[in-house]
Amino acid sequence: MKIRYQRSRVFGSLCALAGIAGLVFAGAASAAQPEPGTWQSHETTFHYLGISPTYSCEGLKNGLSYLLMQSGARLDGPITTQSCYNGAGSPSKLASAKLKFSTLKPAASGGSEASAATVPGTWRKVTISPQTSAFQLSGGDCELVEEFKDKVLPMLTVRDVQSNLHCIPHQSSGNLFGLSFEAFTPSDAKAAIAH
Numbered sequence: 001m002k003i004r005y006q007r008s009r010v011f012g013s014l015c016a017l018a019g020i021a022g023l024v025f026a027g028a029a030s031a032a033q034p035e036p037g038t039w040q041s042h043e044t045t046f047h048y049l050g051i052s053p054t055y056s057c058e059g060l061k062n063g064l065s066y067l068l069m070q071s072g073a074r075l076d077g078p079i080t081t082q083s084c085y086n087g088a089g090s091p092s093k094l095a096s097a098k099l100k101f102s103t104l105k106p107a108a109s110g111g112s113e114a115s116a117a118t119v120p121g122t123w124r125k126v127t128i129s130p131q132t133s134a135f136q137l138s139g140g141d142c143e144l145v146e147e148f149k150d151k152v153l154p155m156l157t158v159r160d161v162q163s164n165l166h167c168i169p170h171q172s173s174g175n176l177f178g179l180s181f182e183a184f185t186p187s188d189a190k191a192a193i194a195h
Helices: 002-030 057-070 139-151
Strands: 035-047 080-082 096-106 119-128 158-164 180-188
Touching: 035 080, 035 139, 057 080, 057 096, 057 119, 057 139, 096 119, 139 158
Parallel strands: none
Antiparallel strands: 035 096, 035 119, 080 096, 119 180, 158 180
16 A cells, blocks of 8 residues: 555656656747758668667667657658567567658758758757656666667757766666757647658
8 A cells, every 4th residue: 555655656756747847848949949940851770789678679669769759850651670580579689670760950041951841940958868758768778779879869960969878788777877969850849740
């Protein structure tokens, strides 16, 4: 009974913190001045090479989808996975995923991009850690976040990248990692869907 109460209380505190964070983000986004941006398409294959944990193809797909969307990218099609030798629902050491996504980048003033269709964009702070992604990531996902930072993040329009990624293999709860940066994203959430 006491344990349930404590968990409920912790969950309530987490929800309250998430609400406050949302208000802070909304205030920061509204204070930033929008600037014109254009969509840039990307296509790549992500090979997960971490020691632990191993991911099922569905798990890898969900993790990458979350990381891309948190970073302001727009998925241009479903993430397709491959090398699922143990079946789609079983962990595989060789799982990989094909990614097709677009990112917004500031339009070059006076360049050919200026005449193309532009979308208002703003720089926003993104923080990825077990604390800020409590229901999507855990300490065991440190290596996935590290590989995302090395292989995918350079394709996005980001600046001021700060990372604290000291991943300990085979440790699911002790990795307190952090990755933060500013990403250029659509000012209007609807613009991330329409293209």
